[in-house]
Amino acid sequence: MKIDILTLFPNMFDGVFSESIIKRAIQNNKVEINLHDFRDFTDDPHNKVDDTPYGGGAGMVLMAQPIYDCVESLKSDDSFIILMTPDGVSYKQSMAYDLSKKKHIIIICGHYEGFDERIRNLCDLEVSIGDYVLTGGEIPSMAIVDSVVRLLPGVINEQSHMEDSFNNSLLDYPTYTKPRVFRGMEVPDVLLSGDHKKIDEYRYREAFNKTKSRRPDLLEK
Ligand code: ADE
Numbered sequence: 001m002k003i004d005i006l007t008l009f010p011n012m013f014d015g016v017f018s019e020s021i022i023k024r025a026i027q028n029n030k031v032e033i034n035l036h037d038f039r040d041f042t043d044d045p046h047n048k049v050d051d052t053p054y055g056g057g058a059g060m061v062l063m064a065q066p067i068y069d070c071v072e073s074l075k076s077d078d079s080f081i082i083l084m085t086p087d088g089v090s091y092k093q094s095m096a097y098d099l100s101k102k103k104h105i106i107i108i109c110g111h112y113e114g115f116d117e118r119i120r121n122l123c124d125l126e127v128s129i130g131d132y133v134l135t136g137g138e139i140p141s142m143a144i145v146d147s148v149v150r151l152l153p154g155v156i157n158e159q160s161h162m163e164d165s166f167n168n169s170l171l172d173y174p175t176y177t178k179p180r181v182f183r184g185m186e187v188p189d190v191l192l193s194g195d196h197k198k199i200d201e202y203r204y205r206e207a208f209n210k211t212k213s214r215r216p217d218l219l220e221k
Contacts, residue, residue: 004036085115091128091129
């Protein structure tokens with residue numbers, strides 16, 4: 001898979017893509033990630049990428065031209081183009097699975113107070129990572145990349161995907177490791193019983209009860 005990210009702040013991504021699982025996935029050629037500063041694509045003599053909104057109002061608006069030119073320089077028939085915006089559709093694990101099957105993803109990070117509405121016409125999907133507003137699409141795009149790359153074949157153990165929260169519409173069950181008693185808190189006996197049927201039942205019950213109390217909306221589906 002190839003991922004191209006359009007941003008005015010490519011340095012923000014340094015730490016996230018140079019550690020842990022994403023770093024290993026890049027090193028092992030499971031994914032190629034390229035960062036593009038779309039300021040390099042402006043045809044404005046002063047390198048401007050934003051301007052005041054028509055009709056008035058606060059703040060500056062990202063211009064369409066640099067983003068169109070940058071996307072068009074990268075796009076092919078296999079490309080799937082995503083815009084990060086708080087008014088996009090809510091991101092879900094099921095979308096991470098769908099995206100992990102794409103050959104090429106282009107992610108546009110919005111910034112400042114907004115972007116020219118015509119940028120939306122370039123995109124296959126507009127995505128929000130939650131009902132809150134961040135200063136730009138950089139952190140949301142990191143969340144998308146992280147959730148997709150971990151699902152690529154050979155990046156992490158596939159058994160881990162099956163046990164993820166949100167699979168089967170349930171949150172994850174509780175897990176424990178050594179020691180058996182920590183500061184008076186004990187590992188449930190059933191996990192030490194060796195009875196796998198009972199362990200499965202316990203895990204399902206715990207996942208169900210947690211989902212019912214924290215995220216009843218998931219069970220309604
Ligand atoms: N840009 C700013 N806030 C965002 C959000 N919540 N999701 C996606 N992009 C954003």
